[in-house]
Amino acid sequence: MVFEGNGMLTVSGNYMNGIRGKDSLTINSGTYVIEAAEYGMKGKDAVEVNGGEITITSGSDGIQSNNDTEEDKGYVRITGGTMTITAGKKGILAETLVEVTGGVIDIDAQDDSIHSGKDVRITTGQLTLSTGDDAVHGDNLVEVSGGTITVEQSSEGVEGLCVEITEGTIRINSEDDGINAAGKKDENPAADTLAFENSFGNRRGQDGGSFGVTEGAYIRISGGDVKINASGDGIDSNGDLYLEGGTVLVEGPAGGGDGALDYDGEGSISGGTILAVGSAGMFRTFSEESSQSMLVVYFDEIQAAGSTISVKDGQGNQLTETKVSKTFEALLFSSPELKTGEIYYIEAGDQDIQVAVNSILNQYGGPSGSGFGRMPGGGAGDFEKKPGAGNISGKASVVEIQEALLAETLPEGIHILGSRGNVE
Numbered sequence: 001m002v003f004e005g006n007g008m009l010t011v012s013g014n015y016m017n018g019i020r021g022k023d024s025l026t027i028n029s030g031t032y033v034i035e036a037a038e039y040g041m042k043g044k045d046a047v048e049v050n051g052g053e054i055t056i057t058s059g060s061d062g063i064q065s066n067n068d069t070e071e072d073k074g075y076v077r078i079t080g081g082t083m084t085i086t087a088g089k090k091g092i093l094a095e096t097l098v099e100v101t102g103g104v105i106d107i108d109a110q111d112d113s114i115h116s117g118k119d120v121r122i123t124t125g126q127l128t129l130s131t132g133d134d135a136v137h138g139d140n141l142v143e144v145s146g147g148t149i150t151v152e153q154s155s156e157g158v159e160g161l162c163v164e165i166t167e168g169t170i171r172i173n174s175e176d177d178g179i180n181a182a183g184k185k186d187e188n189p190a191a192d193t194l195a196f197e198n199s200f201g202n203r204r205g206q207d208g209g210s211f212g213v214t215e216g217a218y219i220r221i222s223g224g225d226v227k228i229n230a231s232g233d234g235i236d237s238n239g240d241l242y243l244e245g246g247t248v249l250v251e252g253p254a255g256g257g258d259g260a261l262d263y264d265g266e267g268s269i270s271g272g273t274i275l276a277v278g279s280a281g282m283f284r285t286f287s288e289e290s291s292q293s294m295l296v297v298y299f300d301e302i303q304a305a306g307s308t309i310s311v312k313d314g315q316g317n318q319l320t321e322t323k324v325s326k327t328f329e330a331l332l333f334s335s336p337e338l339k340t341g342e343i344y345y346i347e348a349g350d351q352d353i354q355v356a357v358n359s360i361l362n363q364y365g366g367p368s369g370s371g372f373g374r375m376p377g378g379g380a381g382d383f384e385k386k387p388g389a390g391n392i393s394g395k396a397s398v399v400e401i402q403e404a405l406l407a408e409t410l411p412e413g414i415h416i417l418g419s420r421g422n423v424e
Contacts, residue, residue: 001043003052004028011035017042018056027052027081039064040085045073047094049103051081062087062107068095068117078103078125090115091131098138100125100147112137113154120160122147122168134159135172139184144168144224156180157228163219165246170226177258178228178250181217181237213264214238221246221272229325231255233262234276240265243286243334245272252278254327259283261332269294273335275309275320277328280367285332288360293338295355297346298330298365307349309333314343330367 001021011018013036025043029051034040040056042064056062062085067074074095080102085091091107098116106128107113113129120138124147129135135151142160148169151157157172159180172178217239223246228234234250241263252260259282269286311319346353
């Protein structure tokens with residue numbers, strides 16, 4: 001079924017669907033206003049939008065293709081046009097692939113804005129997404145190689161077993177994780193609960209090593225401009241996390257139960273520039289096996305929302321100057337411009353700190369309080385405050401911190417989960 005022309009078509013699917021193709025459905029041009037009790041547009045084998053102006057209001061999915069028996073079908077492909085979708089369930093749902101290579105797309109969905117049972121590929125286009133769940137979700141791969149993605153509201157911004165970002169401009173606001181690499185959710189709620197308990201009971205320790213790693217899960221950022229504002233983890237991989245290029249800003253949670261970065265497998269940085277801020281309790285760094293140096297600062301007091309973070313080298317060259325919208329207790333900064341043997345000056349709010357780069361991980365201070373322990377890649381470089389700014393040594397060893405935590409008496413009602421998630 002193919003639609004094209006310069007006219008306008010108004011469709012009211014009061015009983016079920018707006019436009020349905022038993023095989024494929026293609027829109028090349030024209031103006032369409034579709035209201036439907038169920039699906040706005042449905043093509044069993046495929047839905048292709050190459051142009052036109054489309055407005056969909058649907059009780060269920062806005063656009064759907066659901067052929068799950070043939071690998072080369074069950075896809076939604078958008079190459080152009082303007083689309084506005086308001087959906088009671090998912091905005092765009094495909095069984096095998098959602099591919100966006102152009103167009104302007106605005107989706108407001110109660111469930112996922114874009115969902116594929118396998119892959120999502122975005123190479124260009126302009127997407128504005130609001131959702132009650134995931135903004136972009138692929139059960140297998142989510143690949144972004146261009147375009148502009150703005151997630152105005154979501155539970156999780158981008159989620160897939162594998163997430164690859166090579167180019168593009170991405171802005172994410174999320175109530176939970178900003179970018180998440182995880183396996184497909186089990187349909188059995190009890191299984192999800194058990195998986196959560198096992199994961200919690202086996203959180204990665206100081207020296208790495210972890211249980212509950214999702215096989216094949218990873219996040220790789222090798223380019224693009226990514227900014228995340230998350231109430232949960234900013235970037236969370238149930239497997240590996242690689243930063244190889246691009247520019248990344250993560251404003252993580254203000255509370256102590258999540259962190260700006262989290263990973264259960266390997267976490268390394270070999271390129272790109274990142275500034276990550278958040279609460280100190282679960283704050284993590286990349287591994288010391290990384291090839292690019294990091295500056296890590298734990299502040300002795302919470303820094304106010306709206307503070308500007310500045311990092312300069314010894315010659316006064318500005319490496320970053322960024323205003324953050326949330327309170328924070330810790331920051332991580334890394335850039336290819338960090339050089340071994342050099343001193344860098346960090347300003348945040350009324351704090352002036354200098355850190356010498358003598359290793360991969362160069363840390364100032366340490367987390368305070370006993371709610372959660374530090375979870376970095378390990379180690380610390382030399383650090384000190386600028387003359388006249390006071391001094392906090394922050395040099396308690398990891399062993400001393402662990403002994404202090406173990407010596408504390410847990411209040412009634414607080415239990416430790418064993419290696420199998422059992423209460424001990």
